Amino acid sequence: MSPLEILREFQDHEDLVVRLAKLEIDSTRLTEYESFLTEEIKEAVAKEPGVLTMYAVQDQTKPHHVTIMEIYANDSAYQAHLNTPHFLKYKNGTREMVNSLELIDLDPIVFGVRDN
Incomplete structure (x- = not known):
């Protein structure tokens, strides 16, 4: 399912869990952190149907400031994610x-994705 189809399917559901994680990473270990993060996000979106989207970005002037937006189908999907081997590897490996x-827990207002 494309990101657009996922958002269309779930955008009107009140059960969505939208979370923003704002992190400050040890700048001397940023490359190592990014490796853990990339693996975790790829595994989560590939293996967990309740993980709708995960986006990780970093501040252009302070690259050790990382923000992750996560959207889950519901709280059960979020709770299940916290117990997956890939999340636990990320969490323990980057501690x-x-x-x-x-x-930060968020309430969705509107999602927009270009449909090409």
Whole structure:
């Protein structure tokens, strides 16, 4: 299913879990962190039907400031994600690299994706 189809299917559901994670990473370990993060996101979207989207971005002037937006079909999907081998590998593998973590729960207003 394309990102557009996923968002169309779920955008009106009140059960969506939308979470923003704002992290500050040890700048001397940023490449290592990015490797863990990339593996975790690829595994999550490939293996977990309840993981609708995950986007990771970094500040252009402070690349060790990373923001991750996660959208899950519902709370059960989110809770299941927290117990997957790939998430636990990421969490345990990056624990010493993360200087700070802020988790923000969000309510969706509207999703937009170009349909080409």
